[in-house]
Amino acid sequence: MENDWKQLKVSGLFKRFDRGPIVLSNISLTVERGGFLCILGPSGSGKSTLVDLIAGFEPPTEGTIAFDDTPIHGPGPDRVVIFQDISNALFPWLTVMENAEFGLKKIYRNKKERHDRAMQALELVGLHKDSHKFPSELSGGMKQRAQIARGLVMDPHVLIMDEPFAALDAITRRRMQYELKEIWERTKKTVIFVTHDISESLILATEVTVLSSGPEAHILDTFRPDLPPGTDPADAEFIAAYRRIEALVGHVHDAGEAPA
Amino acid sequence: MIRIGRWGPLYGAILFFAMWQVGADSVGTPLLFPGPLVVWEGFWRLAETGEYFEHAGATLQRLIVGMAVGIPFGATLGCAMGASRDLNAWFDPYVRMANSTPAIALIPFALLWFGVTEFARYSLVFYTAFLVLALSARQGVTQVPYLRIKAANTLGVVGISAFFRVIVPSSFPAILSGIRTATGLGVMVVVAAEMLGAANGLGFLIILGRQNYDPTLIFIGIFSLGVISLVLDRGFQFCIERFMPRWSVKRRV
Numbered sequence: 128m129e130n131d132w133k134q135l136k137v138s139g140l141f142k143r144f145d146r147g148p149i150v151l152s153n154i155s156l157t158v159e160r161g162g163f164l165c166i167l168g169p170s171g172s173g174k175s176t177l178v179d180l181i182a183g184f185e186p187p188t189e190g191t192i193a194f195d196d197t198p199i200h201g202p203g204p205d206r207v208v209i210f211q212d213i214s215n216a217l218f219p220w221l222t223v224m225e226n227a228e229f230g231l232k233k234i235y236r237n238k239k240e241r242h243d244r245a246m247q248a249l250e251l252v253g254l255h256k257d258s259h260k261f262p263s264e265l266s267g268g269m270k271q272r273a274q275i276a277r278g279l280v281m282d283p284h285v286l287i288m289d290e291p292f293a294a295l296d297a298i299t300r301r302r303m304q305y306e307l308k309e310i311w312e313r314t315k316k317t318v319i320f321v322t323h324d325i326s327e328s329l330i331l332a333t334e335v336t337v338l339s340s341g342p343e344a345h346i347l348d349t350f351r352p353d354l355p356p357g358t359d360p361a362d363a364e365f366i367a368a369y370r371r372i373e374a375l376v377g378h379v380h381d382a383g384e385a386p387a
Numbered sequence: 388m389i390r391i392g393r394w395g396p397l398y399g400a401i402l403f404f405a406m407w408q409v410g411a412d413s414v415g416t417p418l419l420f421p422g423p424l425v426v427w428e429g430f431w432r433l434a435e436t437g438e439y440f441e442h443a444g445a446t447l448q449r450l451i452v453g454m455a456v457g458i459p460f461g462a463t464l465g466c467a468m469g470a471s472r473d474l475n476a477w478f479d480p481y482v483r484m485a486n487s488t489p490a491i492a493l494i495p496f497a498l499l500w501f502g503v504t505e506f507a508r509y510s511l512v513f514y515t516a517f518l519v520l521a522l523s524a525r526q527g528v529t530q531v532p533y534l535r536i537k538a539a540n541t542l543g544v545v546g547i548s549a550f551f552r553v554i555v556p557s558s559f560p561a562i563l564s565g566i567r568t569a570t571g572l573g574v575m576v577v578v579a580a581e582m583l584g585a586a587n588g589l590g591f592l593i594i595l596g597r598q599n600y601d602p603t604l605i606f607i608g609i610f611s612l613g614v615i616s617l618v619l620d621r622g623f624q625f626c627i628e629r630f631m632p633r634w635s636v637k638r639r640v
Contacts, residue, residue: 182541204543215534220556220633229552230542261633281542 132194133160135181135285135317140190142176148342150176154190156336156349158285163311163318165328168338169376174321177338178289181319182208194284204230207278211290213270217262217277223249224258227277248276251310268299275307279314288320292327304330325372326360328352337375347375421603426610429603443611445588449505449577450615453512454569460513461520461569462562466555468521469528482521490515490576494583503584508577515576516569523565527558559634563627567620574616589615 140154150173158164168174179185181192183202192199199206207230210216217226227245235241249255252272262270271291278286288307292300308331311318322328328335329352337347358365391398404423411422421429433439468475468482490511501507531554539549581590589608596604628635 184537184540202537202540202545204541206541208537208541210534210538212534215532216538218535218538218553218556220559222633229539230544233543233548277542 132197132284134158135160135192135194135319137181137192138190140177140180140192141188142173142180142185143188150342150344151180152343152345154338154344154346156346158317158319158334160284160317161315163320163331163333165332165335166319166321166338167325167328167335167372168321168323168344169340170323171341172338173341173344174323174338175289178208178287178319178321181285182206182287204281205284206287207281207283207285209271209274209278209286209288209291211293213267213294216274217270219262221261222258223254223260223262223265223273223276226262226273227258227280229277230281245276245280248280249273251279251313252276252306266299267295268303271295271303272306275310279310279316283316285317285319288318290322291320293322293324300327307331325369326365328372329354329365329368330360335372337372340376417603418600419602421606426603426606429601430607433607439607442587442589442592442608443615445585446574446577446581446590446612447615449508449580449588450512450570450573453509453577454516454566454573456509457513457516458520458566458569461517462524462565464517465521465524465526465562465565466528466558469525469558470550470554475525478521482518485514486518486522490572491579494580497580498584508580508585511576511580512573515572519569519572520562520565523561523568524558527561527565528554530561531557560636563634567623570619570623571616574612578612 135158138155140151142151143149166174180187183199224245227249228241231241231244246255249258252275254272254276292303295303304327320331332352334351336349338344339347352368354364354368408422411420414420417425468478497507497511535553535557536549539553544552578590581588582594585591589611593605593608596602
């Protein structure tokens with residue numbers, strides 16, 4: 128695919144599986160190149176289905192997904208997904224380095240080049256000293272770093288992150304959020320980040336899309352939080368934004384989700 | 388749980404041999420129940436002339452040749468059946484029927500077709516290893532977490548290369564445990580085949596002991612089989628940990 132795309136456009140997306148209920152209803156959103164879009168929704172709102180559609184694992188029932196005017200088809204390294212499932216996303220028989228190189232085999236014949244590219248990505252996520260380790264020797268946070276490196280190495284147009292930190296403990300999660308933000312600022316990769324955590328979306332996103340609860344999940348609102356850089360989750364502006372989203376989602380609460 | 392400590396296995400062995408000796412003494416004659424000392428002497432006599440190693444070596448060779456051919460063929464069929472619904476529908480009834488047909492039941496056929504030959508014995512071990520590996524490899528392939536395939540796909544690795552780079556390695560642990568199961572069953576089959584038609588081997592030694600009223604030979608044969616199985620299994624595990632660390636049990640997240 129050409130490298131001069133400007134937007135990833137999702138328009139009029141519907142999804143139902145066979146004769147089941149409609150999961151997603153009329154989802155339209157636009158991700159600007161270099162942006163960080165958070166898709167925020169309660170559990171069961173079809174977030175993961177939306178990821179599957181954008182990633183190309185599942186075809187939409189109706190609607191289109193396209194880079195500018197070039198529709199996507201099937202999964203591919205232009206839209207690398209970072210998965211939530213910490214224990215199965217990495218290949219356990221490969222070292223961190225071999226995991227990071229996994230997608231490069233087709234692209235670079237030269238072993239040294241593959242190695243250098245992977246090492247660069249591992250340095251970016253702070254795993255270069257652990258490149259010889261196997262996934263079983265890594266903590267949950269390190270596993271997700273390895274996964275992010277494995278994705279970044281492909282130089283995707285869009286990095287799709289499906290609740291990547293949901294399985295981590297609260298402290299690690301917060302640290303990973305800030306590190307991801309730093310990585311994003313440095314690489315200027317376009318990111319679609321799916322989460323049910325309001326604070327997480329406010330810390331990370333340049334733009335937030337809020338999904339209603341399912342079935343027939345639809346978009347409640349899309350807005351730019353526009354918090355000044357360095358806003359802390361304890362600041363009044365942050366809390367105000369948090370409350371605004373909470374009101375939008377209405378009575379749907381996830382326990383234990385007060386702003387930190 | 389009762390804690391016995393690291394020397395527990397040694398105490399267990401001493402107890403085992405002591406009970407064996409006491410049991411043999413109470414029977415009173417080695418012509419019915421030889422004790423461990425008598426068996427050890429008998430083993431030493433056989434070992435000195437080299438006869439023992441001829442028998443043990445013959446058994447081991449039959450086992451290894453049959454396994455070496457059966458494992459790759461069985462694993463290949465199993466992986467293919469796991470990956471293709473059509474292939475599975477084709478082969479599944481036969482694999483299932485064969486699986487409940489013990490190799491021992493096929494010994495008469497093997498002898499009828501191939502005569503009292505090495506080939507007949509190889510083919511029986513082959514049959515056993517082939518079936519076990521086909522079943523375990525198929526199970527390995529069908530149990531690959533779907534997420535791993537998605538992970539490969541999103542990195543641009545799809546179709547046949549995803550099969551070889553993700554599905555096959557993912558099912559490797561199942562294949563390895565299939566190899567261990569097949570080794571245990573293979574020993575049984577070799578012995579049965581040797582009892583019904585062979586001029587050497589540990590199975591033959593056991594039959595010889597019965598014919599000559601020399602139960603010491605029977606004991607030597609039985610004991611050797613146990614030891615061979617144990618050594619093969621432990622050796623196999625050791626080799627994986629030592630030379631293929633990425634497949635060690637510890638790595639399976």
